[in-house]
Amino acid sequence: MPHSSHKQDLDQISELWRLGRTPIKIGVLKNMLRAYPHAVEEIPGTSTRGRVGSRKQPRRVQRFDIESETNRLINCSLAPNTIQAYQRALNALAKFRDSFDLDHSFPIPLNHITQFIAYMSCLDMAPSTVKCYISAISFYNKINNYEDMSQLFVVRKMIDGMARSKLKRPDSQEVSVWIVGSSLIRNAFVHARSRTGGVNLGLHRIGVKIWWQGYGGMGIKDLESTIKRLMKYEKAPKYLVLHIAGNDLGKTKLGFLRNEIKTTLEKVQSYLPNSSIVWSQILPRTNWRHSISQDSMMACRIRINSAIASFVLKNGGHYIKYPDILPNSTFLKEDGVHLTDLGNDIFLNNLQGALEMFICSGSYTYPDTFGTSMCIS
Structure with a gap:
């Protein structure tokens, strides 16, 4: 098409653009632009000051660009x-x-x-x-x-x-461990007696001696007096494993319970300054003592575990988790609280693995989950 005709059409488009109020026949305009693929780049743009400027078309994004x-x-x-x-x-x-x-x-x-x-x-x-x-x-x-x-x-x-398998026994000195908590600890002790490795969970090979102290219905208010009583009969342990507070969830406001647990743990640590406190994660349940709302109680359990674990770790303690114990009949008995034989096996396996890792490698959390980051190949 002759250059003069091209220029004439562009002049018409520019005039329509400038006037703004003039009715535009969209069909005609599209045909003109289709005839000149690059004309859109030359259409003048407007600004708030009324100045005519050039508006460039954005670069076309290809599929390769998105993938890259x-x-x-x-x-x-x-x-x-x-x-x-x-x-x-x-x-x-x-x-x-x-x-x-x-x-x-x-x-x-x-x-x-x-x-x-x-x-x-x-x-x-x-x-x-x-x-x-x-x-x-x-x-x-x-x-x-x-x-x-x-x-x-x-x-x-x-x-x-x-x-x-890579761990080495640190020395031949006896490592004393107290495991204190509710009836879950009492039942775990009974179950451990019939397992290979016994009540010391097979850790006698690295000098571990475990003293089990489980009391039905035990709550956080009972912990301080229990520790004082135990101190009358045994020397302070190297590790104090606490499995407690599951019976307290829902009884009071979450913030109050969190502060009560922290205060109690500080007192216990003052009685046993050379002992390492190990927070044993509150397990999931399908039946809670102080609430019928399963979702609310599970959320409270997660928040308390997170807060107290963080507090204990910050103060040089340790944390044991039980990711494989789920709130269903495979792991929990009909009462929705106590563990089945399989649940007890997993519970004891985690206790055994955690204590061995804490003693021999100096780690602080068990199991120590691996990260999840990488690039697309």
């Missing part, structure tokens, strides 16, 4: 060292699969993960490195919306087993 920006944003959320470490983990997994003729399928099957852990153990890799590698797999699964097999019970237990 997605990866960039995820990578920016991670430290460079983390990205490098997790990429090494995925490379190691690929090398392992090649070595044993395993397919490179995704999501990563559970048997590939467990075999990969065993493979790294055979190579005598450090437990911390193995945790990092499993973290990489976990994040890769989550970021790609795959089912995450790396967080299953058997995987966590293999990681714990690696860590514990």
